[in-house]
Amino acid sequence: MYRSGVGMAWNVFKFCTALKGLGSIMVLLVLSLIGVTYYSVVLACYGPDLFHGGLDTWVAILVLILFHGLLVMLLWSYFSVVLTDPGVVPPNWRPEYDEEEGVAEPITTTEFGASPLNEDGLRVRFCRKCNQLKPPRCHHCSVCGRCVLKMDHHCVWVVNCVGALNYKYFLLFLFYTFLETTLVSLSLLKYFIEFFGDEEIPNTPGTLAATFLSFVLNLAFALSVMGFLIMHISLVFGNTTTIEAYEKGTSPKWQYDLGRRRNFEQVFGADKRYWLIPVYSEEDIRRIPALQGLEYPSKPDTPESDTLQDFCIADLKATVLVNGFPCKPATKVSSHDFFFDGLTKKGNTSKTLGVGVIAGNVLTFPALNTLGLSMNLVDFAPGGLNQPHSHPRATESGVVIKGKLLVGFVTSGHVYYSKVLRKGGMFVIPQGLVHFQKNVGKGNAQLITAFNSQLPGSVVVAPTLFGSKSKPTLPDDVLTASFQVDQTVIDEIKSKFLGA
Ligand code: GLV
Ligand code: MN
Numbered sequence: 001m002y003r004s005g006v007g008m009a010w011n012v013f014k015f016c017t018a019l020k021g022l023g024s025i026m027v028l029l030v031l032s033l034i035g036v037t038y039y040s041v042v043l044a045c046y047g048p049d050l051f052h053g054g055l056d057t058w059v060a061i062l063v064l065i066l067f068h069g070l071l072v073m074l075l076w077s078y079f080s081v082v083l084t085d086p087g088v089v090p091p092n093w094r095p096e097y098d099e100e101e102g103v104a105e106p107i108t109t110t111e112f113g114a115s116p117l118n119e120d121g122l123r124v125r126f127c128r129k130c131n132q133l134k135p136p137r138c139h140h141c142s143v144c145g146r147c148v149l150k151m152d153h154h155c156v157w158v159v160n161c162v163g164a165l166n167y168k169y170f171l172l173f174l175f176y177t178f179l180e181t182t183l184v185s186l187s188l189l190k191y192f193i194e195f196f197g198d199e200e201i202p203n204t205p206g207t208l209a210a211t212f213l214s215f216v217l218n219l220a221f222a223l224s225v226m227g228f229l230i231m232h233i234s235l236v237f238g239n240t241t242t243i244e245a246y247e248k249g250t251s252p253k254w255q256y257d258l259g260r261r262r263n264f265e266q267v268f269g270a271d272k273r274y275w276l277i278p279v280y281s282e283e284d285i286r287r288i289p290a291l292q293g294l295e296y297p298s299k300p301d302t303p304e305s306d307t308l309q310d311f312c313i314a315d316l317k318a319t320v321l322v323n324g325f326p327c328k329p330a331t332k333v334s335s336h337d338f339f340f341d342g343l344t345k346k347g348n349t350s351k352t353l354g355v356g357v358i359a360g361n362v363l364t365f366p367a368l369n370t371l372g373l374s375m376n377l378v379d380f381a382p383g384g385l386n387q388p389h390s391h392p393r394a395t396e397s398g399v400v401i402k403g404k405l406l407v408g409f410v411t412s413g414h415v416y417y418s419k420v421l422r423k424g425g426m427f428v429i430p431q432g433l434v435h436f437q438k439n440v441g442k443g444n445a446q447l448i449t450a451f452n453s454q455l456p457g458s459v460v461v462a463p464t465l466f467g468s469k470s471k472p473t474l475p476d477d478v479l480t481a482s483f484q485v486d487q488t489v490i491d492e493i494k495s496k497f498l499g500a
Contacts, residue, residue: 029253030078040210040211041188044151045135045211050064050252066183068178070180071261072174077175079348084162084169086148086160088146089133089135089138089147093294095133102154125138134149135294136146137164137244138150138293141161144160149293149294150164150296151485152167152241162290167267168267174228175395183285184215185215189215192211205441217235238262240254254297257299258298260481266291266297311482312325313327313369314362328372343360343448346379347378348379348391349384349444354383356388357378357379358377359374362454363402363455373454374451378449379444379445380444382440382443382444385438387460390434390458391459392431394451394453396452396456397450400421400425401448403448404422405439405441409430410434412432461478465479465489466496
Protein backbone atom coordinates (compact mmCIF):
# COMPACT_ATOMS: atom_id res chain seq x y z
CA MET A 1 0.00 0.00 0.00
CA TYR A 2 1.29 3.49 -0.85
CA ARG A 3 2.10 5.67 2.16
CA SER A 4 2.61 9.40 2.04
CA GLY A 5 6.03 10.91 2.69
CA VAL A 6 4.81 11.97 6.15
CA GLY A 7 5.06 8.39 7.29
CA MET A 8 1.94 7.35 9.19
CA ALA A 9 0.01 10.50 8.29
CA TRP A 10 -3.70 9.94 8.02
CA ASN A 11 -4.92 9.75 4.41
CA VAL A 12 -7.98 12.00 4.27
CA PHE A 13 -8.49 11.13 0.61
CA LYS A 14 -9.83 7.75 1.69
CA PHE A 15 -12.92 9.50 2.94
CA CYS A 16 -13.54 11.01 -0.45
CA THR A 17 -14.37 7.53 -1.68
CA ALA A 18 -17.40 7.67 0.59
CA LEU A 19 -18.76 10.44 -1.62
CA LYS A 20 -19.15 7.89 -4.39
CA GLY A 21 -21.99 6.43 -2.33
CA LEU A 22 -24.03 9.57 -2.89
CA GLY A 23 -23.91 8.80 -6.64
CA SER A 24 -27.16 9.16 -8.51
CA ILE A 25 -29.01 10.20 -5.35
CA MET A 26 -27.68 13.69 -6.06
CA VAL A 27 -29.13 13.65 -9.57
CA LEU A 28 -32.49 12.64 -8.08
CA LEU A 29 -32.16 15.40 -5.48
CA VAL A 30 -31.48 18.01 -8.18
CA LEU A 31 -34.43 16.76 -10.23
CA SER A 32 -36.68 16.80 -7.15
CA LEU A 33 -35.70 20.40 -6.39
CA ILE A 34 -36.51 21.30 -9.98
CA GLY A 35 -39.79 19.37 -9.70
CA VAL A 36 -40.94 21.21 -6.56
CA THR A 37 -39.96 24.54 -8.10
CA TYR A 38 -41.74 23.70 -11.34
CA TYR A 39 -44.88 22.77 -9.44
CA SER A 40 -44.86 26.04 -7.47
CA VAL A 41 -44.02 28.43 -10.27
CA VAL A 42 -45.88 26.88 -13.18
CA LEU A 43 -48.75 24.90 -11.71
CA ALA A 44 -49.50 26.67 -8.43
CA CYS A 45 -48.70 30.35 -9.07
CA TYR A 46 -48.13 31.63 -12.61
CA GLY A 47 -50.08 29.00 -14.59
CA PRO A 48 -53.37 30.05 -12.95
CA ASP A 49 -52.35 33.73 -13.27
CA LEU A 50 -52.43 33.31 -17.04
CA PHE A 51 -56.23 33.37 -16.86
CA HIS A 52 -56.59 36.38 -14.57
CA GLY A 53 -56.45 38.81 -17.46
CA GLY A 54 -54.81 42.26 -17.57
CA LEU A 55 -51.31 42.83 -16.21
CA ASP A 56 -51.31 39.52 -14.28
CA THR A 57 -51.58 37.62 -17.55
CA TRP A 58 -48.72 39.52 -19.18
CA VAL A 59 -46.47 39.09 -16.15
CA ALA A 60 -47.33 35.37 -16.06
CA ILE A 61 -46.49 34.97 -19.77
CA LEU A 62 -43.13 36.71 -19.26
CA VAL A 63 -42.25 34.69 -16.15
CA LEU A 64 -43.26 31.38 -17.73
CA ILE A 65 -41.32 32.03 -20.95
CA LEU A 66 -38.17 32.99 -19.03
CA PHE A 67 -38.62 30.13 -16.57
CA HIS A 68 -38.93 27.49 -19.29
CA GLY A 69 -36.14 28.96 -21.42
CA LEU A 70 -33.70 29.01 -18.50
CA LEU A 71 -34.84 25.56 -17.37
CA VAL A 72 -34.01 24.04 -20.75
CA MET A 73 -30.54 25.63 -20.71
CA LEU A 74 -29.98 24.59 -17.08
CA LEU A 75 -30.93 20.95 -17.73
CA TRP A 76 -28.94 20.83 -20.96
CA SER A 77 -25.83 22.15 -19.17
CA TYR A 78 -26.43 19.93 -16.13
CA PHE A 79 -26.65 16.68 -18.06
CA SER A 80 -23.70 17.75 -20.22
CA VAL A 81 -21.54 17.99 -17.06
CA VAL A 82 -22.95 14.78 -15.62
CA LEU A 83 -22.52 12.74 -18.80
CA THR A 84 -19.27 14.18 -20.21
CA ASP A 85 -16.05 12.50 -19.15
CA PRO A 86 -13.91 15.30 -17.66
CA GLY A 87 -10.81 13.98 -19.44
CA VAL A 88 -8.93 10.73 -19.19
CA VAL A 89 -5.16 10.33 -19.63
CA PRO A 90 -4.57 8.35 -22.85
CA PRO A 91 -2.85 5.00 -22.20
CA ASN A 92 0.94 5.24 -22.53
CA TRP A 93 0.82 9.02 -22.62
CA ARG A 94 4.32 10.52 -22.65
CA PRO A 95 5.30 14.18 -22.40
CA GLU A 96 6.46 16.03 -25.48
CA TYR A 97 10.12 17.03 -25.57
CA ASP A 98 9.35 20.64 -24.70
CA GLU A 99 6.75 19.95 -22.03
CA GLU A 100 9.02 21.60 -19.47
CA GLU A 101 6.30 23.95 -18.30
CA GLY A 102 3.99 21.16 -17.27
CA VAL A 103 6.54 19.02 -15.50
CA ALA A 104 7.81 21.96 -13.55
CA GLU A 105 4.59 22.25 -11.55
CA PRO A 106 5.05 21.86 -7.83
CA ILE A 107 4.29 18.40 -6.52
CA THR A 108 2.80 19.00 -3.16
CA THR A 109 0.16 16.52 -2.15
CA THR A 110 0.76 13.07 -0.76
CA GLU A 111 -0.92 11.35 -3.67
CA PHE A 112 2.15 11.93 -5.83
CA GLY A 113 5.04 9.56 -5.84
CA ALA A 114 8.62 10.60 -6.37
CA SER A 115 8.92 12.18 -9.77
CA PRO A 116 11.44 10.50 -12.03
CA LEU A 117 13.60 12.34 -14.53
CA ASN A 118 12.96 11.77 -18.21
CA GLU A 119 15.65 11.33 -20.87
CA ASP A 120 16.09 15.08 -21.08
CA GLY A 121 16.72 15.41 -17.38
CA LEU A 122 13.32 17.05 -16.80
CA ARG A 123 11.08 16.14 -13.90
CA VAL A 124 8.04 14.21 -15.05
CA ARG A 125 4.83 14.11 -13.01
CA PHE A 126 3.84 10.62 -12.12
CA CYS A 127 0.79 9.20 -10.38
CA ARG A 128 1.63 6.18 -8.25
CA LYS A 129 -2.02 5.30 -7.82
CA CYS A 130 -2.72 5.08 -11.53
CA ASN A 131 0.87 4.02 -12.19
CA GLN A 132 1.17 6.38 -15.12
CA LEU A 133 2.74 9.66 -16.15
CA LYS A 134 0.62 12.75 -15.71
CA PRO A 135 0.11 15.42 -18.36
CA PRO A 136 0.43 19.04 -17.26
CA ARG A 137 -2.42 20.25 -15.01
CA CYS A 138 -3.72 16.71 -14.53
CA HIS A 139 -4.61 15.55 -11.00
CA HIS A 140 -5.66 12.33 -9.38
CA CYS A 141 -9.25 12.39 -8.13
CA SER A 142 -9.68 10.24 -5.05
CA VAL A 143 -13.44 10.02 -5.53
CA CYS A 144 -13.29 8.91 -9.17
CA GLY A 145 -10.17 6.86 -8.37
CA ARG A 146 -8.31 8.03 -11.48
CA CYS A 147 -6.35 10.89 -12.97
CA VAL A 148 -8.43 13.68 -14.51
CA LEU A 149 -7.17 16.13 -17.13
CA LYS A 150 -6.99 19.71 -15.83
CA MET A 151 -9.01 18.64 -12.83
CA ASP A 152 -10.90 21.48 -11.18
CA HIS A 153 -12.71 19.64 -8.38
CA HIS A 154 -14.99 16.68 -7.79
CA CYS A 155 -18.59 17.90 -7.67
CA VAL A 156 -21.15 15.83 -5.78
CA TRP A 157 -24.03 17.72 -7.40
CA VAL A 158 -23.03 16.51 -10.86
CA VAL A 159 -21.76 13.11 -9.63
CA ASN A 160 -18.66 13.69 -11.71
CA CYS A 161 -15.29 15.30 -11.69
CA VAL A 162 -15.09 18.70 -13.30
CA GLY A 163 -12.09 18.79 -15.64
CA ALA A 164 -10.78 19.91 -19.02
CA LEU A 165 -13.63 18.51 -21.09
CA ASN A 166 -16.66 19.51 -19.00
CA TYR A 167 -15.57 22.66 -17.15
CA LYS A 168 -17.37 24.96 -19.58
CA TYR A 169 -20.58 22.93 -19.14
CA PHE A 170 -20.20 23.18 -15.39
CA LEU A 171 -19.82 26.96 -15.58
CA LEU A 172 -22.89 27.23 -17.80
CA PHE A 173 -24.77 25.08 -15.31
CA LEU A 174 -23.80 27.51 -12.55
CA PHE A 175 -24.73 30.47 -14.73
CA TYR A 176 -28.19 29.18 -15.69
CA THR A 177 -28.82 27.94 -12.14
CA PHE A 178 -28.06 31.40 -10.84
CA LEU A 179 -30.41 33.05 -13.36
CA GLU A 180 -33.19 30.50 -12.83
CA THR A 181 -33.05 30.55 -9.03
CA THR A 182 -32.96 34.36 -9.04
CA LEU A 183 -35.98 34.48 -11.35
CA VAL A 184 -37.85 32.00 -9.16
CA SER A 185 -36.99 33.87 -5.94
CA LEU A 186 -38.17 37.18 -7.40
CA SER A 187 -41.33 35.74 -8.90
CA LEU A 188 -42.31 33.85 -5.74
CA LEU A 189 -41.52 36.78 -3.47
CA LYS A 190 -45.05 38.20 -3.58
CA TYR A 191 -46.54 34.77 -2.74
CA PHE A 192 -44.05 34.42 0.09
CA ILE A 193 -45.08 37.82 1.50
CA GLU A 194 -48.78 36.93 1.14
CA PHE A 195 -48.06 33.89 3.21
CA PHE A 196 -47.37 36.14 6.21
CA GLY A 197 -50.25 38.54 5.50
CA ASP A 198 -53.68 38.54 7.16
CA GLU A 199 -55.62 37.91 3.99
CA GLU A 200 -56.95 34.47 3.32
CA ILE A 201 -54.98 32.51 0.67
CA PRO A 202 -57.09 30.32 -1.61
CA ASN A 203 -54.41 27.59 -2.12
CA THR A 204 -54.28 24.21 -0.37
CA PRO A 205 -51.80 23.73 2.51
CA GLY A 206 -49.73 21.40 0.26
CA THR A 207 -49.40 24.06 -2.44
CA LEU A 208 -48.55 26.69 0.13
CA ALA A 209 -45.85 24.50 1.65
CA ALA A 210 -44.36 23.78 -1.79
CA THR A 211 -44.31 27.48 -2.69
CA PHE A 212 -42.78 28.40 0.66
CA LEU A 213 -40.13 25.70 0.29
CA SER A 214 -39.38 26.64 -3.33
CA PHE A 215 -38.87 30.28 -2.42
CA VAL A 216 -36.52 29.53 0.47
CA LEU A 217 -34.51 26.92 -1.44
CA ASN A 218 -34.20 29.00 -4.61
CA LEU A 219 -33.14 32.06 -2.66
CA ALA A 220 -30.52 30.02 -0.78
CA PHE A 221 -29.24 28.53 -4.05
CA ALA A 222 -29.22 31.91 -5.82
CA LEU A 223 -27.03 33.39 -3.08
CA SER A 224 -24.61 30.50 -2.76
CA VAL A 225 -24.33 29.87 -6.51
CA MET A 226 -23.63 33.59 -7.00
CA GLY A 227 -20.59 33.35 -4.71
CA PHE A 228 -19.41 30.22 -6.46
CA LEU A 229 -19.96 31.79 -9.88
CA ILE A 230 -17.96 34.90 -8.98
CA MET A 231 -15.11 32.72 -7.76
CA HIS A 232 -15.10 30.67 -10.99
CA ILE A 233 -15.28 33.76 -13.20
CA SER A 234 -12.10 35.03 -11.59
CA LEU A 235 -10.48 31.58 -11.99
CA VAL A 236 -11.41 31.47 -15.70
CA PHE A 237 -9.95 34.92 -16.34
CA GLY A 238 -6.76 33.85 -14.57
CA ASN A 239 -6.64 30.47 -16.41
CA THR A 240 -6.43 28.65 -13.09
CA THR A 241 -8.29 25.64 -11.72
CA THR A 242 -9.60 25.49 -8.16
CA ILE A 243 -6.82 23.02 -7.27
CA GLU A 244 -4.14 25.21 -8.86
CA ALA A 245 -5.47 28.30 -7.08
CA TYR A 246 -5.07 26.41 -3.81
CA GLU A 247 -1.59 25.15 -4.74
CA LYS A 248 -0.14 28.38 -6.01
CA GLY A 249 -1.63 30.54 -3.26
CA THR A 250 -1.31 34.24 -3.98
CA SER A 251 1.79 33.99 -6.18
CA PRO A 252 1.25 36.60 -8.91
CA LYS A 253 3.29 34.76 -11.56
CA TRP A 254 1.29 32.08 -13.32
CA GLN A 255 2.69 30.34 -16.36
CA TYR A 256 -0.70 29.65 -17.99
CA ASP A 257 -1.94 33.24 -17.73
CA LEU A 258 -2.24 34.32 -21.37
CA GLY A 259 -4.28 37.47 -20.76
CA ARG A 260 -8.02 37.65 -19.97
CA ARG A 261 -9.36 37.17 -23.48
CA ARG A 262 -7.19 34.15 -24.32
CA ASN A 263 -7.71 32.65 -20.86
CA PHE A 264 -11.46 32.83 -21.41
CA GLU A 265 -11.09 31.20 -24.83
CA GLN A 266 -9.11 28.34 -23.30
CA VAL A 267 -12.36 27.32 -21.58
CA PHE A 268 -15.19 28.70 -23.70
CA GLY A 269 -13.60 28.51 -27.16
CA ALA A 270 -13.12 31.41 -29.56
CA ASP A 271 -16.42 31.09 -31.40
CA LYS A 272 -18.89 33.49 -29.74
CA ARG A 273 -21.92 31.61 -31.07
CA TYR A 274 -21.06 28.69 -28.76
CA TRP A 275 -20.28 30.62 -25.59
CA LEU A 276 -23.72 30.24 -24.03
CA ILE A 277 -24.40 26.62 -24.97
CA PRO A 278 -22.70 23.45 -23.69
CA VAL A 279 -21.14 22.60 -27.06
CA TYR A 280 -17.88 23.51 -28.83
CA SER A 281 -17.42 24.26 -32.50
CA GLU A 282 -15.27 21.72 -34.34
CA GLU A 283 -12.96 24.53 -35.39
CA ASP A 284 -12.36 25.47 -31.72
CA ILE A 285 -11.66 21.89 -30.71
CA ARG A 286 -9.13 21.65 -33.52
CA ARG A 287 -7.50 25.01 -32.93
CA ILE A 288 -7.39 25.22 -29.11
CA PRO A 289 -5.33 22.35 -27.67
CA ALA A 290 -6.47 23.16 -24.10
CA LEU A 291 -9.98 21.99 -25.02
CA GLN A 292 -8.57 18.50 -25.51
CA GLY A 293 -6.93 18.65 -22.10
CA LEU A 294 -3.39 17.49 -22.84
CA GLU A 295 -1.50 20.57 -23.92
CA TYR A 296 -1.65 24.07 -22.53
CA PRO A 297 0.04 27.08 -24.04
CA SER A 298 2.00 28.99 -21.46
CA LYS A 299 3.77 32.28 -21.53
CA PRO A 300 7.55 32.16 -21.63
CA ASP A 301 9.27 33.08 -18.37
CA THR A 302 11.21 35.92 -19.92
CA PRO A 303 10.93 36.95 -23.53
CA GLU A 304 14.22 36.24 -25.29
CA SER A 305 15.05 39.80 -26.23
CA ASP A 306 18.75 39.63 -25.61
CA THR A 307 21.23 38.10 -27.97
CA LEU A 308 22.36 34.59 -27.11
CA GLN A 309 26.05 35.06 -27.82
CA ASP A 310 28.60 37.86 -27.56
CA PHE A 311 28.69 38.49 -31.27
CA CYS A 312 27.83 37.05 -34.65
CA ILE A 313 29.90 38.58 -37.41
CA ALA A 314 27.73 38.30 -40.52
CA ASP A 315 28.79 35.88 -43.17
CA LEU A 316 27.62 38.01 -46.09
CA LYS A 317 28.32 35.23 -48.55
CA ALA A 318 25.95 32.79 -46.88
CA THR A 319 23.17 31.50 -49.09
CA VAL A 320 20.75 30.68 -46.27
CA LEU A 321 19.46 33.76 -44.42
CA VAL A 322 17.67 33.55 -41.08
CA ASN A 323 16.11 36.99 -40.68
CA GLY A 324 19.66 38.31 -40.87
CA PHE A 325 22.94 36.60 -41.63
CA PRO A 326 24.50 33.47 -40.18
CA CYS A 327 27.69 33.94 -38.18
CA LYS A 328 31.17 33.68 -39.52
CA PRO A 329 33.06 30.89 -37.66
CA ALA A 330 34.53 32.28 -34.42
CA THR A 331 37.99 30.97 -35.40
CA LYS A 332 37.99 33.33 -38.36
CA VAL A 333 37.04 36.41 -36.33
CA SER A 334 39.74 39.03 -35.70
CA SER A 335 39.99 42.57 -34.30
CA HIS A 336 39.56 43.85 -37.80
CA ASP A 337 35.91 42.66 -37.78
CA PHE A 338 34.93 44.97 -34.92
CA PHE A 339 36.06 48.27 -36.43
CA PHE A 340 34.77 50.24 -39.39
CA ASP A 341 36.27 53.41 -40.77
CA GLY A 342 33.62 54.06 -43.44
CA LEU A 343 32.28 57.06 -41.57
CA THR A 344 35.68 58.76 -41.49
CA LYS A 345 35.16 59.52 -45.17
CA LYS A 346 32.96 62.27 -46.57
CA GLY A 347 29.68 61.59 -48.37
CA ASN A 348 29.57 62.58 -52.04
CA THR A 349 27.53 65.81 -52.19
CA SER A 350 28.02 66.50 -55.87
CA LYS A 351 24.74 64.73 -56.79
CA THR A 352 21.51 66.55 -57.79
CA LEU A 353 20.21 67.07 -54.27
CA GLY A 354 23.58 67.95 -52.76
CA VAL A 355 23.59 65.15 -50.21
CA GLY A 356 25.83 62.12 -49.67
CA VAL A 357 25.07 59.28 -47.27
CA ILE A 358 27.58 56.72 -46.04
CA ALA A 359 25.88 53.77 -44.41
CA GLY A 360 27.38 51.87 -41.49
CA ASN A 361 24.96 48.95 -41.46
CA VAL A 362 25.38 45.18 -41.45
CA LEU A 363 26.14 45.20 -45.16
CA THR A 364 29.13 47.50 -44.76
CA PHE A 365 29.99 46.60 -41.15
CA PRO A 366 29.10 42.90 -40.65
CA ALA A 367 29.86 42.95 -36.91
CA LEU A 368 26.49 44.69 -36.45
CA ASN A 369 24.73 41.43 -37.37
CA THR A 370 22.09 40.49 -34.73
CA LEU A 371 22.98 43.50 -32.55
CA GLY A 372 20.07 45.69 -33.63
CA LEU A 373 21.83 48.94 -34.41
CA SER A 374 23.55 50.85 -37.22
CA MET A 375 24.68 54.39 -38.08
CA ASN A 376 24.98 56.72 -41.10
CA LEU A 377 27.06 59.74 -41.91
CA VAL A 378 25.16 62.30 -43.97
CA ASP A 379 26.95 65.20 -45.69
CA PHE A 380 25.13 68.21 -47.13
CA ALA A 381 26.31 70.81 -49.62
CA PRO A 382 24.76 74.27 -49.06
CA GLY A 383 21.03 73.88 -49.76
CA GLY A 384 21.48 70.09 -49.89
CA LEU A 385 18.37 67.97 -49.19
CA ASN A 386 18.20 64.45 -47.81
CA GLN A 387 14.87 63.96 -49.57
CA PRO A 388 11.72 62.54 -47.88
CA HIS A 389 12.20 58.88 -46.99
CA SER A 390 11.29 56.42 -44.28
CA HIS A 391 12.95 53.46 -42.55
CA PRO A 392 10.52 50.55 -42.34
CA ARG A 393 12.50 48.63 -39.72
CA ALA A 394 13.88 51.29 -37.37
CA THR A 395 13.53 54.43 -35.37
CA GLU A 396 16.18 56.98 -36.27
CA SER A 397 17.97 59.35 -33.97
CA GLY A 398 20.55 61.86 -35.17
CA VAL A 399 22.90 64.59 -34.07
CA VAL A 400 24.05 67.53 -36.18
CA ILE A 401 27.83 67.75 -36.07
CA LYS A 402 28.28 70.65 -38.45
CA GLY A 403 26.14 73.44 -39.92
CA LYS A 404 22.43 74.18 -39.65
CA LEU A 405 19.74 71.69 -40.68
CA LEU A 406 15.96 71.81 -40.95
CA VAL A 407 14.74 68.40 -39.78
CA GLY A 408 11.11 67.41 -40.28
CA PHE A 409 8.82 64.41 -40.30
CA VAL A 410 5.12 63.65 -40.86
CA THR A 411 3.09 61.33 -38.63
CA SER A 412 0.67 58.68 -39.86
CA GLY A 413 -2.05 61.19 -38.90
CA HIS A 414 -0.53 63.79 -41.32
CA VAL A 415 0.87 66.04 -38.59
CA TYR A 416 4.13 67.74 -39.58
CA TYR A 417 6.82 68.35 -36.92
CA SER A 418 10.06 70.20 -37.66
CA LYS A 419 12.88 72.23 -36.19
CA VAL A 420 16.06 73.94 -37.30
CA LEU A 421 19.03 72.35 -35.49
CA ARG A 422 22.59 73.52 -35.10
CA LYS A 423 25.77 71.66 -34.10
CA GLY A 424 25.01 69.27 -31.23
CA GLY A 425 21.22 69.41 -31.81
CA MET A 426 19.64 66.01 -31.65
CA PHE A 427 16.38 64.61 -33.09
CA VAL A 428 14.37 61.42 -33.27
CA ILE A 429 12.22 60.07 -36.10
CA PRO A 430 9.77 57.38 -34.89
CA GLN A 431 9.89 54.11 -36.82
CA GLY A 432 8.51 54.16 -40.34
CA LEU A 433 7.64 57.88 -40.56
CA VAL A 434 8.51 59.94 -43.64
CA HIS A 435 11.23 62.52 -42.84
CA PHE A 436 13.88 64.72 -44.42
CA GLN A 437 16.81 66.99 -43.54
CA LYS A 438 17.70 70.14 -45.44
CA ASN A 439 20.80 72.25 -45.12
CA VAL A 440 19.52 75.76 -44.33
CA GLY A 441 22.91 77.22 -43.34
CA LYS A 442 25.42 79.06 -45.46
CA GLY A 443 28.16 76.42 -45.51
CA ASN A 444 28.29 72.61 -45.58
CA ALA A 445 26.50 70.54 -42.94
CA GLN A 446 27.05 67.11 -41.50
CA LEU A 447 24.90 64.71 -39.52
CA ILE A 448 25.39 61.39 -37.77
CA THR A 449 22.31 59.18 -37.54
CA ALA A 450 21.75 56.00 -35.56
CA PHE A 451 19.10 53.27 -35.97
CA ASN A 452 17.79 50.47 -33.78
CA SER A 453 18.22 47.95 -36.57
CA GLN A 454 21.27 46.45 -38.21
CA LEU A 455 19.57 47.17 -41.55
CA PRO A 456 16.84 49.83 -41.21
CA GLY A 457 15.91 49.88 -44.91
CA SER A 458 15.14 53.09 -46.72
CA VAL A 459 12.03 53.88 -48.74
CA VAL A 460 12.69 57.12 -50.63
CA VAL A 461 9.32 58.63 -51.50
CA ALA A 462 9.85 60.22 -54.93
CA PRO A 463 11.72 57.42 -56.74
CA THR A 464 9.51 54.84 -55.02
CA LEU A 465 6.45 56.43 -56.60
CA PHE A 466 7.82 57.64 -59.91
CA GLY A 467 10.59 55.12 -60.48
CA SER A 468 13.24 55.69 -63.06
CA LYS A 469 13.70 54.78 -66.66
CA SER A 470 15.45 51.57 -65.72
CA LYS A 471 13.10 50.74 -62.84
CA PRO A 472 9.59 52.01 -63.56
CA THR A 473 7.34 51.39 -60.56
CA LEU A 474 3.67 52.41 -60.35
CA PRO A 475 1.47 52.40 -63.50
CA ASP A 476 0.70 55.86 -64.93
CA ASP A 477 -3.08 55.57 -64.43
CA VAL A 478 -2.49 54.84 -60.72
CA LEU A 479 -0.33 57.94 -60.45
CA THR A 480 -2.69 60.26 -62.40
CA ALA A 481 -5.65 59.09 -60.26
CA SER A 482 -3.77 59.32 -56.96
CA PHE A 483 -2.32 62.77 -57.58
CA GLN A 484 -5.40 63.89 -59.53
CA VAL A 485 -3.30 65.34 -62.37
CA ASP A 486 -2.99 64.75 -66.12
CA GLN A 487 -0.61 62.34 -67.72
CA THR A 488 1.53 65.28 -68.86
CA VAL A 489 2.29 66.19 -65.24
CA ILE A 490 3.29 62.60 -64.48
CA ASP A 491 5.46 62.49 -67.60
CA GLU A 492 7.07 65.76 -66.55
CA ILE A 493 7.89 64.42 -63.06
CA LYS A 494 9.08 61.08 -64.39
CA SER A 495 11.42 62.83 -66.81
CA LYS A 496 13.25 64.33 -63.80
CA PHE A 497 14.17 60.84 -62.63
CA LEU A 498 15.58 59.77 -65.95
CA GLY A 499 19.18 59.38 -65.00
CA ALA A 500 18.29 58.18 -61.51
C1 GLV B 1 18.86 60.32 -42.33
O1 GLV B 1 17.69 60.57 -42.33
C2 GLV B 1 19.37 59.00 -42.53
O2 GLV B 1 18.53 58.16 -42.84
O3 GLV B 1 20.55 58.75 -42.35
MN1 MN C 1 16.51 58.75 -42.37
